[in-house]
Amino acid sequence: MMHRLRSYMPILYWGRTYDSSAFSNDLIAAVIVTIMLIPQSLAYALLAGLPPEAGIYTSIAPIVLYAIFGTSRALAVGPVAVVSLLTASAIGQVAEAGTAGYAIAALTLAFLSGGFLVVLGVLRLGFLANFLSHPVIAGFITASGILIATSQLKHILGVSAHGHTMPEMLGSLLVHLGDINWITVLIGVCAAGFLFWVRGNLKPLLKRLGTGPLLTDFLSKGGPVVAVVATTVAVWAFGLADQGVKIVGDVPQSLPPLTVPGLSFDLLGALLVPAILISIIGFVESVSVAQTLAAKKRQRIDPDQELIGLGAANLGAAFTGGFPVTGGFSRSVVNYDAGAETPAAGIFTAIGLAIAAIALTPLVYFLPNATLAATIIVAVLSLVDFSILWKTWAYSRADFTAVVATILLTLGLGVEVGVAAGVAISILLHLYKTSRPHVAEVGLVPGTQHFRNIHRHDVETSDSVVTLRVDESLYFVNARFLEDLIQTRVTQGCAIRHVVLMFSAVNEVDYSALESLEAINARLTDMGVGLHLSEVKGPVMDRLKRSHLIHELNGKVFLSQFDAWDQLSNREVSQAAE
Template identity: 70%
Template sequence: MQLKSISKYIPVLDWGRRYDRTAFGNDMVAAIIVTIMLIPQSLAYALLAGLPPEAGLYASIAPIILYAIFGTSSTLAVGPVAVVSLMTAAAIGNVAAVGTIGYAVAALTLAALSGTILLMMGVFKLGFLANFLSHPVIAGFITASGILIAASQLKHILGVDAGGHNLWEIVSALFVKMPETNMTTVLIGIPTTVFLFWVRRGLKPALIKLGLGSRMADVITKAGPVMAVFATTLVVWYFHLVDAGVKVVGDVPQSLPPLTMPDFSVGLMADLLVPAVLISLIGFVESISVAQTLAAKRRQRINPNQELIGLGAANIGAAFTGGYPVTGGFARSVVNFDAGAQTPAAGAFTAVGLAIAAVALTPLVYFLPKATLAATIIVAVLSLVDFSILKTSWRYSKSDFVAVLATVLLTLGFGVEVGVTSGVVLSIGLFLYKTSRPHIAEVGLVPDTQHFRNINRHQVITDPHVLTIRIDESLYFANARYLEDYLLDRVIGEDTLKHVILMCSAINEIDLSAVESLEAINHRLDEMGITLHLSEVKGPVMDRLKCGSFLDELTGKVFMSQYEAITDLGTDPPMSKSKVVDAKPDPGKTAKAS
């Protein structure tokens, strides 16, 4: 019993007891494939973060092992990812110069802060906070980030020194530096980019046509970036292209991840706190989305709060082993899943493979051109660009479209920090806007049934002496006054009206502000000679209402069902003087509930 309780927080104690030879074989195959993919990718993402290439390898070793111990996904592959790498560069670029010791230390501190935030969120079960980030807004931010990342790497394809924090600055700097373009670098970068795009889309079908099995064709396709790395490194070395101005990776330490210490000075942590929070939230949203999607395909379950603990441990591990902030990556996780990974042990085996690469293979990348790494990044991040989210959000909701478009434009125009901050603010603002204006429907009885529906959508029976209003949202401080104004505006001028029934079937929560609004409604209606009633009140809501004096002062009754209320209060024979309202569209509410 005690082991079962502990295994909730250390999942390896659960799946580790059931580990067998079959799972080992599947995990090992997956680890080999993912390791091949991760070697060039890790080097490339470190370049994107403005860090030495070995930082990418270091950030892919200890964090993966720690996630395997504390994480709940059997296929999530943790390590550096494009968006977090870009956010890391933006954050620490404000506090230290690229290439300095202070820059590397700031990256460690950012990882430590991010890990601590994630760990605390997991311990206090705050995973729900990520729900405040609207998925369309996050999709818009990732799309804009993909464009920014691809644009930022063009300087390596052209062989020029050009920077910038937003799209305008990047494009302007590239335009100014265009005369300094190194054509030798271009002749490496552009063909490599084209080759990697072809590998992603065309190599596997070509290999299958040649008679290779699907599994082997898939492995060779995933090794495409490694082929590009090998070929371009060989070309630069053999033809002495460094003398022609081609920029290369250079010396990479031949060692396992070192023990490192972040800088916990108050000033630096204050500067990095907000970026750390944003990186934590964006990283968690990306990671949990991938983990849940892949888990659903195998009918497995992901524990979001434990995922926070796993990602927190991974980031803290990165902070003390020479890395920088990490999260679960989409591309590598899908590869891990497709390769047949059965347990988190596949990640641990991948870490071993990367450790071997860090010790034995790093001298081989001295002549690796930065243009090749840039091509790897460009091909990877352009798959994140999805402008269809604009079309989808426009078709579904104009407010969602405005939020997505604003996030995209702000990210491109002002950089990732402004973009992601605006995304968070817009997500919360969008939620508050929508819930502050709840859908309210006037309902009537569907003939020959006991069901009530919107009078603007269905042919229903209504009573001129009874008004039934259905509120399709929980009531709280932001929308309580809206209901009050709507209801009082509706009853003005209705001289025959005697009863108002609030149908509460869709109200799941109610706060003190909403109760006070109900008290005001009850008082105002009473002054008009109208009685207020409630129907279909849920238990938790009734418990709240009983806490105060509202039920004692209520002028009417609380009915178990809406049909019971109409039967009790109806002043006309069922079909004689009741009116049937023709179904008609409700302008502006075509997507609302019936």
Template identity: 80%
Template sequence: MPPRLRSYLPILDWGARYDHAALSNDLIAAVIVTIMLIPQSLAYALLAGLPPEAGLYASIAPIVLYAIFGTSRALAVGPVAVVSLLTASAIGQVAEQGTAGYAVAALTLAFLSGGFLVLLGVLRLGFLANFLSHPVIAGFITASGILIATSQLRHILGVDGSGHTLPEMLHGLWSHLGQINVITGLIGLAATAFLYWARKGLKPALRRAGLGARAADVATKAGPVAAVVLTTLAVWVLDLDALGVRIVGAVPQSLPPLTLPGLTPDLLAQLLLPAILISVIGFVESVSVAQTLAAKKRQRIDPDQELIGLGAANLGAAFTGGFPVTGGFSRSVVNFDAGAETPAAGAFTAAGLAIAAVALTPLVYYLPNATLAATIIVAVLSLVDVTILQKTWAYSRADFTAVAATMALTLLAGVEVGVGAGVGLSILLHLFKTSRPHVAEVGRVPGTEHFRNIHRHEVITQDDLVTLRVDESLYFANARFLEDLLQARVSDGCDVRNVVLMFSAVNAVDYSALESLEAINSRLSDMGVGLHLSEVKGPVMDRLRATHFLDHLNGKVFLSQFHAWQALARPETDPALATQ
């Protein structure tokens, strides 16, 4: 079999080694994850502003396609909170919720997202996700968690409300406080309290009652199902929907339908940017989870193939009545802890959800929306980490500024502005940090061949020899900084005769930086000062040799900084040189 084909179809790799033990573990994991996903899928469809069945549809074909094309053994793909919120924000700008156009826009968004991800994967551009700083992403996800929880309060209280920003949501809740349905509020608050307790206290309580570890774990994961069953029964038996409790209502009893996204130029143009943003955020979240879980079993994932896997999953959602999906943190952890051995666990989960879509949907007719809202609120609580502000403040004020700005813009201007700001701030933060690289003046540590910062160590120096260690690659954003720094150092009234640039940390020199080095060489030459290089890495030296820079260099290139010191330092400054 061609290796190239195997790399694009990881199922051919793990499938060839699939055995009975893996089958048993995958089936157990699938049962646990299916129980968890039924209420979660319905809830995330509600969050996206779509009918509940869309959540089930988005959790069937996408999971199967990821099992074929994805490389993670434990990642569980489907609707997630942040992507569902981004979906609602994006398609809410082009269509009215509840209309056919709204559902078509969701399909189109999934189609564009899937196509973009596959394109990045084929072009091997997974590294682009590295340009998003983790503090900025953490800030965006925290702010999104707050928005998601706030958006669900209207369902908890049984009131109308709208808005995409925190002020709009709070204003909508405040203006409808007189409409609060007390029974809905009691159901919502009770479900929230139960689900929160189930996350932390149910398993220990079951263990104290004598239940086995595995059984207690399964029962804990089924906590949301228990909340769904109990509140649904309460609404049905007590006829609470007649008292104003809003329920899910009729859900089509069928497998995912074959659907077509809208391909009109206007719709594609309106949704292209949101699709790209959703793709980037979804990929970063997914690949982070996949890498974390893979490391625990000393496995590896291929980020470029993950792009193809997630892209295929989204394309599957677009043609089967779903909406954008990605790898979810909570469900993936549950899948991993339940013992999933291969992506086949996801395929079995899809089969379980398909059975639920066909046979169980009539049972959720009386399911209160407040319970689904409680499921979402409790799920996103784990996303909210306001301590990121304290951590970045203590570590780096630049990182703190980026995180705080991302959070503020997300909360006050909406998730699309927030994620756009996060991407922009991540790039600006990188440019800011590298535009002023750390450049240390170094001297020789007595009795050694090592050179260290003159401000941190007791070292030997001499007035007419200056060595600067450049601790960053040189490119257009920082080339002038080095030029100005060196000019100020040499023009400081000192009798400098030689300057050595120590390039041990320089991995690349672009053309702008080359021009700056040429300018530095020319100026120093006019001043009668020699310019030397030391510890230049092979790839950098190859680039410099391809130019005329070395031919005009007013000095030499030394293999090591110690060699430069031996050639340029005066013995009376360092007596050890006289004996060498």
């Protein structure tokens, strides 16, 4: 019973061995991550179209819940750029930004996402995330990064633009070019320039100056805080808010409130599909980060339990004034590099953010929106990776097509269409690749018992025996392809007396493929050609034995391809001699 409970609550496992050394390392990591998270949380709330305090609230309870139920020792959960953009896109369709309905829709979206993730975790369905191929994910994230950066230009320019797609946003910006506030532009450009400089140059500079590793990390990650403090002081000191610079304004000085998501059937129905898409994207991003960091310390994560951990985090956000969350790449890497040893670092981070929510929120009253926008732009541009285009072009034109289609659809039609298209393209890409499986005609490598492709190697062949190595599992999509290929090959040579299907790479034969094999057997029987199988894997053979194929097969099933070659080619030689 206790073992089962620990599998669902990993805190009961790592908590037993928690010591003072882990405590000090986790505490230091938490301080660094907290400093990074304060401006990030405010910025991602802005991106989601919610009040700034929602970003702080979203970064408290979800972190604690993930620490209890998650399996990664370093993953930092909270609002992230892509999920925040998806949130804005989804709830923008059902409510107007700034209204109570908008905030309730955000809670409902987090509730649905959390529930969906928990259900997947309990049912052990984490494998469903594999339906998104890496090229499609890379294309979607690249397009999302461009969309996010573009969406923040209105805050940098100080104009009231709108839109969820690239054409809409650019068109709206052009219409409002005459409304640009140049003081806001100066603040935004200076903040962005400073943050880009910090990201690329501060750490090497501090190392050259002989600063210690811990202090170097602390200062290099504190760039956004410096930008926030400097621009806030400037707006306050020079009265820039009276000159049209938009600021954060009043932020409630309180801990996250208890909230209840909207449960009306209309709202649930409108947000269900977006919630599923957000859950899948968030899970894929989170698990990728968690597995990468775990591998560095030879640890492992449980993807199915990660579903439960992320689901609990999202449910926590739904009941504490937040919006959907997932594991963030940048903050998780910072958490890892800062020395976090256990998920307790996340709990300490939540405590730090709770203190900030109570004590520091009055200090951000004069914080310009342009600074938060600059923080978002600098963060998301690291997500943009155009190298995936020429990498896939050089390796696989099908993958390249999938990447380009995902990018264009996301930019042109919005993130929800982009995600849905990404899932559809991933599935179609798999079906396309497996619909025409690689089938190689093989021959015997002289002096060995190995068989290789006759077009790649100098091998022995027989005019009467044709061996086809099937390099893919057989199912309804590709079954007919094999029928046609064998029919074509047999009619090319009248001397053919035996066809051997080498099944060493076949892991599955579904019922459609079974019927195709039966049809092939019947046709070859009518043509006076024997059909044989070789190197059939045990599980495949077990299923074939439950069918009529093995009993009606006009040939044999050979344990190895060499046995098939030895018996069939020698038989033909003997018959020719007679």
